[in-house]
Amino acid sequence: MRRAILLMFAAACSARPAERPAAPPPPPPVVQVRPAAVGPSIYELPIAMADSKGATISLGVNAGHPTLISMFYGSCVVACPALIGAIGHILDQLPAASRDDVRVLLVSFDPARDTPARLAELVRSHRLDARWTLAAPSELDARTLAAVLGIRYRVVANGEFFHTSAIVTLDRDGREIARMEGLGDPGALIAALGE
Amino acid sequence: MRSLAIVALSAGIAAAGPAHVGPGIYHPAFPASPSERDIAVAGFWLDREPVTNADYLAFVHAVPAWSRDHARSLFVDKDYLGHWASSDGLGTALPKAPVVRVSWFSARAYCAWRGGRLPREAEWELAAAADARHRDASADPTFQAQILRWYAKPTPAILPAVGGAANAWGVRDLHGLVWEWVEDFTASLVTSDSRDPTRSQVCGAEAAASKDPSAYATFMRTAFRGSLDGRDTATSLGFRCAYDRSPR
Numbered sequence: 001m002r003r004a005i006l007l008m009f010a011a012a013c014s015a016r017p018a019e020r021p022a023a024p025p026p027p028p029p030v031v032q033v034r035p036a037a038v039g040p041s042i043y044e045l046p047i048a049m050a051d052s053k054g055a056t057i058s059l060g061v062n063a064g065h066p067t068l069i070s071m072f073y074g075s076c077v078v079a080c081p082a083l084i085g086a087i088g089h090i091l092d093q094l095p096a097a098s099r100d101d102v103r104v105l106l107v108s109f110d111p112a113r114d115t116p117a118r119l120a121e122l123v124r125s126h127r128l129d130a131r132w133t134l135a136a137p138s139e140l141d142a143r144t145l146a147a148v149l150g151i152r153y154r155v156v157a158n159g160e161f162f163h164t165s166a167i168v169t170l171d172r173d174g175r176e177i178a179r180m181e182g183l184g185d186p187g188a189l190i191a192a193l194g195e
Numbered sequence: 196m197r198s199l200a201i202v203a204l205s206a207g208i209a210a211a212g213p214a215h216v217g218p219g220i221y222h223p224a225f226p227a228s229p230s231e232r233d234i235a236v237a238g239f240w241l242d243r244e245p246v247t248n249a250d251y252l253a254f255v256h257a258v259p260a261w262s263r264d265h266a267r268s269l270f271v272d273k274d275y276l277g278h279w280a281s282s283d284g285l286g287t288a289l290p291k292a293p294v295v296r297v298s299w300f301s302a303r304a305y306c307a308w309r310g311g312r313l314p315r316e317a318e319w320e321l322a323a324a325a326d327a328r329h330r331d332a333s334a335d336p337t338f339q340a341q342i343l344r345w346y347a348k349p350t351p352a353i354l355p356a357v358g359g360a361a362n363a364w365g366v367r368d369l370h371g372l373v374w375e376w377v378e379d380f381t382a383s384l385v386t387s388d389s390r391d392p393t394r395s396q397v398c399g400a401e402a403a404a405s406k407d408p409s410a411y412a413t414f415m416r417t418a419f420r421g422s423l424d425g426r427d428t429a430t431s432l433g434f435r436c437a438y439d440r441s442p443r
Contacts, residue, residue, distance in 0.1 A: 040269040146381055147299060147425030148269060154382035158230055162382075 031188035033178045042069075042148055043174035049107065049135035052119035057135055059145070060174060062103035066193055067170045071142070071151050073110035073161050074118050083165055084126050086183045090167070091131070093190050100131075102193060107145055108136035109153055109161050150179070169193055213240035213311075213438055214365035219330065221317040224410030225417060227382075234317045240442065241314060241322055242435035244357040244367050245375065246305060248279070249290035251297070254305050255283060261301055270300035272426045291356035293373045293433040299425040302376045306436035313378040314437035316420070320413070323369040325362040333413075342412040345371045350431040373433040380420040 043060035153163035280286025326332035
């Protein structure tokens with residue numbers, strides 16, 4: 001709730017409308033690392049999803065492996081390819097020992113359009129290897145997962161999604177050990193994965 | 196006599212059942228994009244009053260997984276139902292007062308249990324734009340001033356009971372008692388396809404975009420929703436449920 005209070009102050013400052021400021025430069029990514037094995041496992045969420053092979057999978061599909069999880073939508077042209085690129089970059093920078101062990105789970109906001117066939121096309125076009133899983137849950141479950149991961153999104157009338165990007169690192173049991181909000185230097189995230 | 200009593204009773208329940216709201220057009224004071232200036236809201240049903248402590252206690256009895264002692268930390272913070280004396284006892288909290296200290300996850304679970312769902316932001320705002328006589332009083336400075344006066348008051352230690360005056364839709368207590376969860380609270384303040392989760396820039400940009408100071412109350416609600424996480428609970432944050440079809 002601390003942020004709620006901060007925002008109330010932010011709101012208060014708008015009582016006197018000011019000149020519209022120029023758009024600020026994009027901020028550097030915020031990486032938070034938590035001590036491992038505290039907090040609940042997100043694999044407790046009973047969410048069923050359809051993956052790019054048409055199989056029904058659960059959130060815990062990668063249990064036993066450290067996992068990078070994020071959300072996206074397939075028809076997105078800018079931020080989502082950037083997200084896939086950023087995760088690929090993280091995988092490439094991992095020490096050899098953990099590189100093969102790590103898994104990636106990308107969950108779609110957009111079950112209506114991100115069918116298994118569409119997800120399979122994304123796997124092909126981005127040349128994603130077997131470490132990657134792309135899947136879509138129901139709209140209700142997408143909202144649940146977004147709330148758990150702290151990803152905010154809005155469905156816009158024209159079928160676009162406005163969303164924040166966060167790459168969340170889970171330990172082998174599905175507990176969050178690090179998160180990166182925004183895209184940029186993933187050094188701290190890589191360090192958390194390497195441990 | 197007996198059938199008469201039943202008729203009278205069901206009539207009473209009908210009057211207390213959810214109110215039909217809409218269809219209508221919701222005009223956000225701070226459209227997130229040009230395509231979102233007018234949002235069509237289909238007709239729906241909305242609880243006339245916020246969910247009360249007594250209502251929520253019945254839920255916790257029926258679904259003990261959502262009791263204070265059993266709710267998963269993935270879904271609630273440590274203050275969940277903290278105003279109750281115990282896991283299944285209200286203590287000094289009034290049975291007819293709105294339940295507060297509930298998370299978005301728990302509010303959703305309650306509404307699903309009741310056969311409904313949380314209202315979406317556009318639905319809640321459409322219902323809340325009405326005063327006692329007009330379905331859209333959003334441009335009325337007196338109505339807006341009244342809401343802002345409430346926002347300026349601190350939350351009382353013991354919340355009063357629900358049952359304020361009905362608005363033009365027949366819905367009570369949308370303003371003046373507690374803030375309320377909406378299904379798509381995470382949509383608040385997401386204004387671009389953003390790799391940037393900073394919400395603070397909204398203060399200048401969005402507030403300045405609105406020339407109408409009466410929109411300030413709406414801005415307060417949007418800012419509040421945008422600041423929340425799904426696990427958060429607060430002493431002044433409750434909810435009510437919506438339904439896609441008449442629950443009866």
